[in-house]
Amino acid sequence: MKIIEPSFKILDNYFVQGKVLEQIERSGRICYKSEDKITKNSAAPFIKRIIQRGHESVLEMAYFVFEVEVDSETIMYKFLEKNPRFNQIDKHGKKKYLMSGNPRSFRDLARIAPEQKVVKSLLHELTQKYPVLYEDLRPKHGWLLPxxxxxxxxSPKEIDALPLDLFVKHRTVLVHLVINRAVSHELVRHRPASYLQESQRYCRYGEEKFGSEVQFIRPCFFKEGTPEFETWKKTMEDAERAYLSLLATSSPQAARTVLPNSCKTEIMVNATLSEWAHILRLRTSKAADPSMREIMLMLLPEMARRFPKVFGPIKEALESED
Known part of the structure; x- marks a missing residue:
């Protein structure tokens, strides 16, 4: 048994460097804790297998932003009639629009509205830039430009130069959180956002790669050395013992049924700046769950440092309450 602290890491380097495929692979491998298999050329084969298996939630871990210009507003109106609900669309000038979404959302568009001019143009561009993400959807004669x-x-630089009202809607940030299962259950209710989480179904914690032990997040409720902490600790030890015993004769998905909320989990969260602002505003409040508030209070200063215009006011408002 190992007790660890909650932590976070902002993985913005992939966005800055335009490493879309690498970002998707890094996020996807959190589910199986197979990050050790990442190599210089492993991203494309990994993504291809994910698509073949239909696990397209992994494709939500990146984001594209397009400028769309039309000769007639009617073209865009017909596209909007298809209800592209997983894309953010904003007016960006006369007959110009900003349109963003994750790779999965554009795959959905290819399936529900392949005849639309806007969709054809988007898929033509995407298939050229990222064939592994879209080649399986290519029509017989390709995506002909209408x-x-x-x-x-x-580009990343162009996205970061957008006016603030558009910037917060179309700029996403990927964060890797190490938290307990109770916190992750609350976090995944936030929308719009995308999540990938360490899978207890597939991770076999009795293996050497996991130290042959279960990890638990130190509870913020109990001070070490108190009777309450000792009760918690003994309960975790008992749970680990039961898990490892079941794992000897059962599958990980069967053995995990005895694991408690205090179990460590790793989760990737990809959300727009506007959604992150909502999350941090809500979850740093004194009314928030203490364990959730603990990790969000860790995250807020770094987000404010990187994006002061977005998160600076939230940090200042919180400090003024103390």
């Missing part, structure tokens, strides 16, 4: 629509993918 008249009247021009699309352009924005």
């Amino acid at each position: 008249d009247g629509v021009r699309v352009r993918m924005l």
Whole structure:
């Protein structure tokens, strides 16, 4: 048994460097704790297998932003009639729009509205740039460019230079959190956002790669050395003992049924800055669950340092309450 502290890491380097496939692989491998299998050329084969298995939630761990220009507003109106609910769309000038979404959302568009001019233009661009993400959806003669629509993918620098009202809607941040299962259960209720989580179904904690032990997050409720902490600790030891005993004769998904909320879990969260602002505003409140508040109070200062215009006011408001 190992007791660890909650922690976080902002994984923004992939966005800055434009490493879309690498970001998806890094996030996806958290589920199986197979990060040790990442190599220089492992991203594309990993993603191809994920798509073949239909596990497209992994594809939500990146984000594309497009400038879409149309000759006639009717073209965009017809596209909007298809209810592209998983994409963020904003007016960006006369007959110009900003449109963003994760790779999965554009795959969904290819399936529900392949005849739409906007969709054809987007998929033509995406298939050229990231064939592994879209080649399986390619029509027999490819995505033929229609008249009247021009699309352009924005670079990371262009996204970061957007006006603040658009920046917070179209800029995402990927965060790797190490928390307990109770906190993760609350966190995944936030929308719009995308999540990938360490899977107790597949991770066999009795193996050497996990130290042949179960990890638990230190509870913020009990001070070490108190009777309450000792009760908690003994309960975790008993749970670990039961888990390892069951694991000797059962599958991880069967053995995990005895694991408690205090179990360590790792979760990737990909959300827009506006959603992160909502999460941090809500979860740093004194009314928030103490364990959730603990990790969010750790995260807020770093988010404020990186994006002061977005998170600075939240940090200042919180400090003024103390």
